[in-house]
Amino acid sequence: MDEISTLDRPASSGPGPIRRTALHDTLVNHLRDMIIEGHLEPGTRLHEGQLGEQLGVSRTPLREAIKYLASEGLVELVPSRGAVVKRFSGKDVQDMLAVLRNLEELAGKLACQLASDAEIAHVRALHDEMVRRYKAADRLQYYKLNQDIHTAIVRLAQNATLADMHQMLQTRLKRIRFIGHEGAEKWAAAVAEHEEMISALEARDAARLSDVLGRHLANAWERVRSAI
Amino acid sequence: MDEISTLDRPASSGPGPIRRTALHDTLVNHLRDMIIEGHLEPGTRLHEGQLGEQLGVSRTPLREAIKYLASEGLVELVPSRGAVVKRFSGKDVQDMLAVLRNLEELAGKLACQLASDAEIAHVRALHDEMVRRYKAADRLQYYKLNQDIHTAIVRLAQNATLADMHQMLQTRLKRIRFIGHEGAEKWAAAVAEHEEMISALEARDAARLSDVLGRHLANAWERVRSAI
């Protein structure tokens, strides 16, 4: 097989300055996706030569991308033995969710103070769209919008560090979250929690929003624990 | 000047398997220190050739280290133009402290539940040592122990993710914290807060520990804001 470059280089469309994308940066995103989507399972060793040939790139940008992902916590560097995809234990996931919960509670409080009406309306729109996907049983889009809503609420807090940390945890958990929501009734419960989130946000009820965000993530653990 | 390798390679002392240290890993720590200690000021461009020659290493491991630090948020990658040391605005610092506060509050609650008596005694010992340094007006060691205590309390929470995130924020803020504690009375206030922290921890009073940790960091902002 020819080493065809299957990398999703960002489309050069759209206005603005034509941002030339560095290969190592493209690789970071590509590898991250491969890990999240399960094409690279936990414990898998990332062979530089093989993986590079497979992706049609040389080892240098690949190594740089791996270092970046190592700092993100998605892969682990073993001296003189390369990198392996990090494996998360049940406790690891539980720990991440505990921190994520705390961050979202903070974000909820700040969002109630700082968000504009228009921004809140935007989140409501995302929510409505998500409910449509839920009713259509479109799991993939539902998940995507679910994440978008959480990310959007965190953005309303107008705290870059908070957004960064949240993003990092979301990324690490994305692989896990794919699995959750097995039962239909649990799925319905999650949607109901989302509905309450939005209404609390619209009422700018910081305590209630923080509370429901916390409960939502506490329940998330219940939803995924069986899958771990 | 000869390109003498001034890198602090970890001493090969101690028992256990002789862990070979990779150059890129050494560089990560070295560059991080250079940034934190102000040898590389914000906005400084990291020239690969020059910096590499100065440190006596080739560009390859240097580039890998830079990618790692970029993921950590200490440097910023500009496509086709290398990397620059990230500059933090006052709001950035404020945001970081807000998140740090939230994390430490969570850590405090968990620590009260999970820590053993021996571990708490260890923190108390660190605190007593810190007070000695304070009375001796040994600022550098005081700072070091201060950080150690916060890190130790976070460790008691037994949550790896929490510890990671906390460590990351501590690192980013280290450069800033060097500056704070200008006035003697503010310094005394900080020590008093620490004393209250430890006693709350010893009493396993989660609410009080969480509260004082929060106040401590809220005050930290007051202490550094003038310096920004």
Added chain:
DNA sequence: ACGAAAAATGCTGCATGCAGAATACAAAAG
């Protein structure tokens, strides 16, 4: 003399080459 175009320099980004460590394999000893 001022501004614009063009050459020149320096730097980044990527590929490749080479040395050394780690692992796999094979042969020999118990």
Added chain:
DNA sequence: CTTTTGTATTCTGCATGCAGCATTTTTCGT
């Protein structure tokens, strides 16, 4: 048959070479 030791192969880690972009300097036109 198991264990051990020596060898071969594979892979990582680092250095270097080269092409292309960015920036600076030079040169030319007005």
